Amino acid sequence: MTAQVAVSRWSRTASGFTGVSLLVVAFLAAVPYVFGGPAEQPLITLLTFIALASMWNLLAGFSGLTSFGQQAYLGLGAYALYLIAEHGINPFAGIIPAAIAAAVISLPVAGLVLRLSGGYFAVATLVVAAVFQIAATLSPSVGGTTGVSLPGLAGYSDVLREALIYWATLAVAVVSVAGVYLLVRRTFGLDARAVSSDQVAAASAGVRVGRIRLLAYVVAAGLAGAVGALIALQTLYVEPTSVFSIQYSVDMLFMVLIGGVGTIEGPILGALVLFGLQETLSAYGAWYLVIVGGLAVGVTLIASRGIWGYASERLGWSFLPIGYQVGRES
Amino acid sequence: MRPLLEVQGLDVCYGDFQALFGISLTVEGGSALALVGANGAGKTTLLRSIAGAQATSSGLIRHEGTDITSAPPYQRVARGIALVPEGRKLFPSLTVEENIKVGASASASDAWPLTRIYDAFPLVARCRKRRASTLSGGEQQAVAIARALASGPSLLLLDEVSLGLAPRIVGELYQILAQLREAGATLVIVEQDLRRAMSACDSLVCLLEGRVALAAAVAEVSIDQVVAAYFGEVRS
Amino acid sequence: MTWVNSVVQGMLLGGQYALIACGLSLAFGVMRIVNLAHGDLAVCGAYLGLVLSSALGVPVWVTLPLLLPAAFAVGVALQWLLFGRALRRGVLAPVLVTFGLSVMIENLLQVGATSDPRGLNGGSLALASFHLGSLVVSWLFMTAFLTACAVLTCLQLALSRTSWGRKVRATADDLDTARLVGIKVQPVFASVAGVAVATAALAGVFIGTIGTFDPLAGTNTLIFAFEAVVIGGIGSLWGTLAGGLALGVTQVVVGQINQDYAVLAVHLLFLAVLTVRPGGLFTSSHAIREIGAQGAAG
Secondary structure, eight states: OOOOOESSSSSSHHHHHHHHHHHHHHHHHHHHHOOOHHHHHHHHHHHHHHHHHHHHHIIIIIOOOOOSTTHHHHHHHHHHHHHHHHHOOOGGGHHHHHHHHHHHHHHHHHHHHTTOHHHHHHHHHHHHHHHHHHHHOOOGGGTTOOEEOOOOOOSHHHHHHHHHHHHHHHHHHHHHHHHHHHIIIEEEEEHHHHHHHHHHHHHHHHHHHHHHHHHHHHHHEEEEEEHHHHHHHHSSSOOOHTTTTHHHHHHHHHHHHHHHTOOOOHHHHHHHHHHHHHHHHHHGGGGHHHHHHHHHHHHHHOTTTTHHHHHHHHHOSSOOEEEEEEEEEO | OOOOOEEEEEEEEEETTTEEEEOOOOOOOOOOOOOEEESSSSSSHHHHHHHHHSSEEEEEEEEEEEEOOOHOOOHHHHTTTEEETTTTOTTTSSBBBHHHHHHHHTTTOOOOOHHHHHOHHHHHHHTTTSSSGOOOOHHHHHHHHHHHTTOOSSSSEOOTTTTTOHHHHHHHHHHHHHHHHHTTEEEEOOOSSSHHHHHHHHEEEEEETTTTEEEEEEESSOOHHHHHHHOOOOOO | OHHHHHHHHOOOHHHHHHHHHHHHHHHHHOOOOOOOOOHHHHHHHHHHHHHHHHTTTSHHHHHHHHHHHHHHHHHHHHHHIIIHHHHHTHHHHHHHHHHHHHHHHHHHHHHHHHHHOOOOOOGGGGGGEEETTTTEHHHHHHHHHHHHHHHHHHHHHHHSSSSHHHHHHHHHHHHHHHHHTTTOOHHHHHHHHHHHHHHHHHHHHHHHHSSOOOOTHHHHHHHHHHHHHHHOOOOHHHHHHHHHHHHHHHHHHHHHGGGGGHHHHHHHHHHHHHHHHHOOOOEEEEEEEHHHHHOOOO
């Protein structure tokens, strides 16, 4: 008698995890009421990391696009928010438009850079970021090299402003993780991983390689734009060198590699690790980055699946499953 | 006398997929072995394993008595084993002459210097300065054989030399192979055309789904028996 | 007359870009690796030149017989320790590893040498100039340009005439078959990596003598090198020279009009070539497939 086989995309662990994460999000939302100011700042940093890591994973982990130029859209989102606020619109309401602006501008850019792949794509993204930065430096309407301060927040007390930024960051982080998850599960399915591991084979198997890369690039640009707007709200000042800094890309690379490329849970873990490293090692200045770079190199060569990659293989866990599981029908 | 080549219990796996199961065969010096089988039977995998381009999971390969199972390809070429790969695989940006010189640089043997190759292959001599990417199929096949010969091999492995070529050209190539045999070379030829394979070779091995289905001297076996082994029909 | 002067100066500058770019082009053609730390390695060359010339009390040119073999050795070591392993780990790994390496190098330089801009001691060569008609040309610029041409010519000759060159080109064409016909691929990779880093270091020394350098200069150097390669086309050293010249002329000529826009113009030229002729001006046809015709599929 042959056993009945069932193919499932979910599991009890996953249901459990989803329940737990909803509770965690609810808890995090309550933090400003319960803990107030001092707890918000580090959490804002951590949530920003999570949003960025998840976004970079969508690009590099699921679509094979190793972009080191996402800071272009970070900066774009920040400047877009400034321009929106300049026109009298409430800056908090401007976050989504800023994200959309970044996504829209990424379309023609995608037309150029997506002609390349691998290392050549990576350097092209660096060029794009450089162009955006120079353009900002040369535009007197956004303050040129000196930058501009963000208007429209005079009516908010510091406490309220910080809390609103916190909630907005939490929302962006949740959208980033959940959005990437749903995108990969539904629209991309296994296609995205096929694309990232062997584009030519994927294309010959009928996967619409170009569409997936374009979608990933535009979504990532939008997310980066949102984060850029958040950063502008936080620092209250937008200036080219800091907002287009390549440091963001270094951080994203590290988080995704350490946490685990191509998994949804991995980047969250990586964000936690980077956050921890930054807190403990920031006193060491440049050495901190040497260690970060070294760990990135080491992880790629030795433990290429990252912490989560190993854990889920060993323990069989998958909190946010994106693949298919074959089992016996019970 | 010890055989030139011995393969014992060879297993080859590509990840989870096993391509060869316990292959064993011997090739006597100066003889020609025909390796036949359907597509996917494992013929190319076997030749590449002998040449060192394919890693093996278990089993033994001996050349002139020495275990070469884990020897890298350049050592095997230096020992006198050369493979003419499926699909010719010439270096497209190199000229014909450069392709041959590359083949020669891998071994110290001077059995086939450039002059001897050009004498034996007038076709190749005529296009020596042309880029490999501009040649026709038949010309490419001749150059691929010449490139392998340049290393002065004692054992020449040929993977599907007649694929995609007109019968007349295939005939010419087999004449060259016959000349090589007369000169003392040992050949292992993968060939789809059973009749041609049997007329050119002394012994025959037929693979089926990664296993040896038939191994015999050509003189002792009929073409019907070979066809049966080829398709996996059991006949007594 | 200033336009002619600009074009000439631009061409001389372009020679330097070609020198920094040729190592990148070679490494990609043969090993399919885009070394994102290439610019940083050039900057390391400048710093090494600084250390050696200060320690020995001589102009940096005298240190080259020490510096270049050292750079070659570094290239071989990097290939053996990092790049070779990264290549075996899949398509993304080399990009990630070289970027991580770039971060490490830039920050190690910051720790070791602080972020102050430095210059190299070019001796009397750095100050001399000569007249070409009504143009004033600095000997240093001219030497940089001629060195670049000489290096490219030697490399091209080595590739087309020597046994090593044949092996390199065969490996670049088809790695699997190259192994099969008995080419020892590891020494080929190691020697190419060595040449790439040595040419980068030499370029770094010129950059450091003509201008200033600091630990973070590597990224911009990489971008310019990369742009020269793409504009000129992968797989052709003369294409790389042409690409470098295009960059240099654009930068100086636009700089003549408005200095602020000079670098932007170069980037825009790169993006324009990418739009109109992504294979570059001189690419060999089979190389176009490598850089990403895949991206156009689907």
